[in-house]
Amino acid sequence: MVEVRLRVNGTDEPLDIQPQVSLLDALREYLGLTGTKKGCDQGACGACTVLADGERINSCLALAVQYEGREITTIEGLDHPLQGAFVRHDGFQCGYCTSGQICSAVGMLAEHKDGMPSAVTKQASGGELSAAEIRERMSGNLCRCGAYNGIVGAIQEVAR
Amino acid sequence: MTQTLPRTHEPSVGKPVDRVDGTAKTTGAARFAAEYPYPGLAHAALVHATVSRGRITAIDTTEAAAIPGVITVLTHHNAPALKPPRRFNPLDLSTMASGTSVSYLNTDEVHWDGQPVAVVVAETLTAAREAAALVEVSYTTFASTVDFKAEEPNAEPQKGNLLMSGSAKKGDAEAALAKAPVRIEARFTTPPHHHNAIEPHATTAMWDGDRLTVHDGTQSIDWLRSHLALRFDVPVEGVRVLAPFVGGGFGGKANIWPGTILTVMAARATGRPVRLLLTREDVYRTVGGRTPSTQRVALGARTDGTLTALVHTSVTRTGRVGGNPEQVTSQSKHLYDAENILVRQNVVELDLISNTAMRAPGDSIGTASIDELAYELGMDPIELRMRNEPERNPIDGRRFANRKLREAYRLGAERFGWADRTPEPGSMRDGRWLVGMGVATAFHPAWQFLANVTVRLSVDGSVLVRCGFQEMGMGGATAQAQIAADALGVPVESVRVEYGDSSLPLSPAAGGSMQTASVASSVLTACEKLRRKLARLGRPGDDPAAALARAGVPSLEVSVGSDTRIGRLTGQVRFLSKLIRDQRRWMKAASGAQFCEVRVDPDTGETRVSRWTAAFDVGRVINAKTAVSQLRGGIVMGIGMALSEETLVDPRTGRIMNPGLGEYHVPVHADVPPIDVAYLDEPDPTMPLGLIGVGEVGITGAAAAIANAIHHATGRRIRELPITLDKLL
Ligand code: FES
Numbered sequence: 102m103v104e105v106r107l108r109v110n111g112t113d114e115p116l117d118i119q120p121q122v123s124l125l126d127a128l129r130e131y132l133g134l135t136g137t138k139k140g141c142d143q144g145a146c147g148a149c150t151v152l153a154d155g156e157r158i159n160s161c162l163a164l165a166v167q168y169e170g171r172e173i174t175t176i177e178g179l180d181h182p183l184q185g186a187f188v189r190h191d192g193f194q195c196g197y198c199t200s201g202q203i204c205s206a207v208g209m210l211a212e213h214k215d216g217m218p219s220a221v222t223k224q225a226s227g228g229e230l231s232a233a234e235i236r237e238r239m240s241g242n243l244c245r246c247g248a249y250n251g252i253v254g255a256i257q258e259v260a261r
Numbered sequence: 262m263t264q265t266l267p268r269t270h271e272p273s274v275g276k277p278v279d280r281v282d283g284t285a286k287t288t289g290a291a292r293f294a295a296e297y298p299y300p301g302l303a304h305a306a307l308v309h310a311t312v313s314r315g316r317i318t319a320i321d322t323t324e325a326a327a328i329p330g331v332i333t334v335l336t337h338h339n340a341p342a343l344k345p346p347r348r349f350n351p352l353d354l355s356t357m358a359s360g361t362s363v364s365y366l367n368t369d370e371v372h373w374d375g376q377p378v379a380v381v382v383a384e385t386l387t388a389a390r391e392a393a394a395l396v397e398v399s400y401t402t403f404a405s406t407v408d409f410k411a412e413e414p415n416a417e418p419q420k421g422n423l424l425m426s427g428s429a430k431k432g433d434a435e436a437a438l439a440k441a442p443v444r445i446e447a448r449f450t451t452p453p454h455h456h457n458a459i460e461p462h463a464t465t466a467m468w469d470g471d472r473l474t475v476h477d478g479t480q481s482i483d484w485l486r487s488h489l490a491l492r493f494d495v496p497v498e499g500v501r502v503l504a505p506f507v508g509g510g511f512g513g514k515a516n517i518w519p520g521t522i523l524t525v526m527a528a529r530a531t532g533r534p535v536r537l538l539l540t541r542e543d544v545y546r547t548v549g550g551r552t553p554s555t556q557r558v559a560l561g562a563r564t565d566g567t568l569t570a571l572v573h574t575s576v577t578r579t580g581r582v583g584g585n586p587e588q589v590t591s592q593s594k595h596l597y598d599a600e601n602i603l604v605r606q607n608v609v610e611l612d613l614i615s616n617t618a619m620r621a622p623g624d625s626i627g628t629a630s631i632d633e634l635a636y637e638l639g640m641d642p643i644e645l646r647m648r649n650e651p652e653r654n655p656i657d658g659r660r661f662a663n664r665k666l667r668e669a670y671r672l673g674a675e676r677f678g679w680a681d682r683t684p685e686p687g688s689m690r691d692g693r694w695l696v697g698m699g700v701a702t703a704f705h706p707a708w709q710f711l712a713n714v715t716v717r718l719s720v721d722g723s724v725l726v727r728c729g730f731q732e733m734g735m736g737g738a739t740a741q742a743q744i745a746a747d748a749l750g751v752p753v754e755s756v757r758v759e760y761g762d763s764s765l766p767l768s769p770a771a772g773g774s775m776q777t778a779s780v781a782s783s784v785l786t787a788c789e790k791l792r793r794k795l796a797r798l799g800r801p802g803d804d805p806a807a808a809l810a811r812a813g814v815p816s817l818e819v820s821v822g823s824d825t826r827i828g829r830l831t832g833q834v835r836f837l838s839k840l841i842r843d844q845r846r847w848m849k850a851a852s853g854a855q856f857c858e859v860r861v862d863p864d865t866g867e868t869r870v871s872r873w874t875a876a877f878d879v880g881r882v883i884n885a886k887t888a889v890s891q892l893r894g895g896i897v898m899g900i901g902m903a904l905s906e907e908t909l910v911d912p913r914t915g916r917i918m919n920p921g922l923g924e925y926h927v928p929v930h931a932d933v934p935p936i937d938v939a940y941l942d943e944p945d946p947t948m949p950l951g952l953i954g955v956g957e958v959g960i961t962g963a964a965a966a967i968a969n970a971i972h973h974a975t976g977r978r979i980r981e982l983p984i985t986l987d988k989l990l
């Protein structure tokens with residue numbers, strides 16, 4: 102067992118856990134923050150996406166002990182125009198991928214603003230965010246319900 | 262409907278109303294089955310068999326049990342007894358949902374590679390998973406048959422089921438085929454598929470004496486409830502299943518699979534609440550997927566395109582431990598007015614887990630190669646379809662309840678710009694990309710089953726609709742709220758819908774695209790009853806709440822159907838006979854036209870879907886937002902089926918080789934273009950409010966449209982799904 106002090110949604114959370122516990126399990130199983138979802142536990146679906154100091158990460162691939170001192174934001178701690186936009190654009194059906202999509206989109210918007218390049222944008226720039234660009238940058242977040250059009254619509258509305 | 266109660270509000274049916282559970286899903290407040298906290302909660306993990314057929318000779322749990330935090334390791338030596346599942350009984354539809362026939366951990370026999378042979382229960386998830394990896398199992402193995410391709414020649418004729426016959430015949434199709442001036446003959450294969458709902462199957466179970474509470478990601482709370490009562494030999498009244506949120510199902514959560522049973526068993530054995538969220542690999546190992554298929558299609562026509570012969574035969578598989586044969590040829594009985602038709606389905610039984618329904622079983626992988634015939638004839642594929650568009654159900658002459666396929670094609674072709682297509686394969690380009698346009702028909706039968714509901718109006722004007730239906734993203738609660746609001750003439754915001762709980766009135770399972778229509782029918786009847794009662798209480802001109810207030814009544818409730826044991830049974834008998842009567846009278850279905858444009862890279866064979874338009878005849882649409890989302894979702898899954906999805910089964914061992922989302926490729930954002938969905942919005946006169954379910958029709962025809970578009974782009978006919986790049990090189 103190791104002691105870790107996580108900072109989640111602005112609150113300090115001391116934990117006594119085994120070192121192999123993922124950040125995702127720490128959130129869901131130890132802190133009761135079940136808004137972050139587990140879809141694969143292997144980094145393949147994006148359902149577990151959270152923000153660490155504003156950057157999107159797959160929390161299933163992160164060890165909780167590595168994130169001591171970082172500011173973790175989960176869907177429960179988010180208050181963002183994307184949330185309403187997802188409802189208006191019907192950017193989900195079952196809702197299981199939604200927390201991950203929203204956290205990922207928040208991180209993605211910041212990456213784009215910072216000029217981070219992608220396969221679509223040959224040259225990094227913080228310019229306008231096209232649908233193709235959103236689709237490329239959001240491809241780590243699977244939605245089996247196939248709500249992709251609505252998700253892109255919601256992100257476009259907020260990015261404007 | 263009574264005159265006295267005016268409709269004071271704009272109707273909401275047909276409007277793009279936001280989902281009632283939208284905020285819960287965008288704030289993380291929505292709790293799924295593995296997310297309920299219970300004091301003393303323990304965690305379970307599964308151990309899978311690594312042989313396809315055999316007997317366990319030894320199972321060593323010492324190392325596993327020694328892991329700190331492990332409470333118990335259940336195996337066939339110490340697991341509580343389980344009753345066997347019942348055989349199929351049409352009056353008890355829960356008997357359809359057994360998953361497999363195996364009595365998990367009650368036998369040393371192994372029937373498929375992946376069958377759970379032990380369950381670890383521990384204080385933490387980490388300990389449970391670690392211990393599960395340490396359970397040592399030895400087997401003697403028996404000969405097994407697991408290779409679908411090799412077994413295919415031994416396939417036997419498939420039996421029909423309650424809703425669809427196994428085979429059908431009109432005239433002498435083979436003879437007509439031999440004489441036809443133009444004919445095509447083709448063989449198609451489709452691979453096994455897995456549903457891959459993003460929420461893996463999950464259960465939290467808690468016993469209190471013989472009373473059981475289960476949170477489960479299920480498409481069928483009532484089936485699950487009866488099934489658990491039976492397997493654990495407890496009164497059904499004491500079993501409660503809760504499933505307010507289900508993270509996608511697509512058929513994969515309709516039956517009861519081992520994970521659920523074993524979680525309940527683990528809770529029984531330990532006296533603790535137990536939670537199990539399957540790993541993605543667990544899902545592949547313990548939940549059935551879609552059968553692979555091999556299909557022969559032969560079409561004969563006169564030179565003007567009139568079909569004289571249609572032959573469609575299929576081979577699929579089930580597991581020796583269970584599974585319903587898939588109705589692959591079903592569409593071929595309804596789509597084209599061929600003079601002679603022969604459809605036949607064969608099936609092989611393998612030593613694999615049972616197959617199960619996956620979005621539009623049969624209809625989504627059934628292939629009609631009308632496009633190939635069109636090229637043979639030098640005709641436009643839509644024109645050929647319209648030439649053979651039937652007035653009555655081709656196989657038996659039944660009336661169609663509603664069939665607007667011509668209109669759907671007209672609408673779709675116009676929106677898509679089909680007229681701009683030059684028919685010659687390889688004739689359209691965009692820079693280096695070969696461009697292709699393809700079209701195919703969507704079709705899915707419509708049914709209705711028994712649903713009981715209560716509707717209560719309170720003096721404050723609020724309305725409560727109660728029905729134990731399941732919601733896994735279809736927007737059921739939103740649609741029923743709209744229906745009740747309009748039927749009572751109140752604003753949609755004042756209606757609350759309770760669902761997803763087995764203590765509510767009975768609902769059919771969510772499957773076969775029939776839940777919305779089934780529940781709607783009873784909601785409408787209940788609201789009608791309520792209005793009649795209110796009319797007696799109030800005065801002309803009163804709105805519903807005012808009528809109550811005038812009578813000094815705090816609330817008024819009506820119910821449709823009875824939830825006593827006998828009430829449900831008579832309800833089922835009544836419904837079943839209505840269903841059979843309806844089936845004889847007419848053919849009800851949703852249909853549509855799928856149009857897509859693809860771009861194929863001539864050097865790499867990479868295919869990108871660049872444009873999509875679909876026009877559907879789905880009767881009246883209740884919610885313009887959620888219905889379109891469902892139809893789109895089906896199309897997206899069809900894109901996966903066409904281009905990337907395939908479960909790989911090792912033909913030597915029967916083990917699934919790609920049990921994860923990294924190796925089984927579902928469509929991602931970048932694979933999905935904007936999907937233009939149109940619908941005719943004309944009510945089907947035989948359905949409640951004229952609505953037809955939209956859960957499955959979206960996927961039907963989608964893969965065929967893509968295959969046709971790829972042919973148009975490249976001149977290559979790929980008849981083996983998925984159409985991966987290697988097949989195009
Ligand atoms: S759960 Fe982390 S990526 Fe799937």
Ligand code: FES
Binds near residue numbers: 246
């Ligand atoms: S909404 Fe169901 S997986 Fe995305």
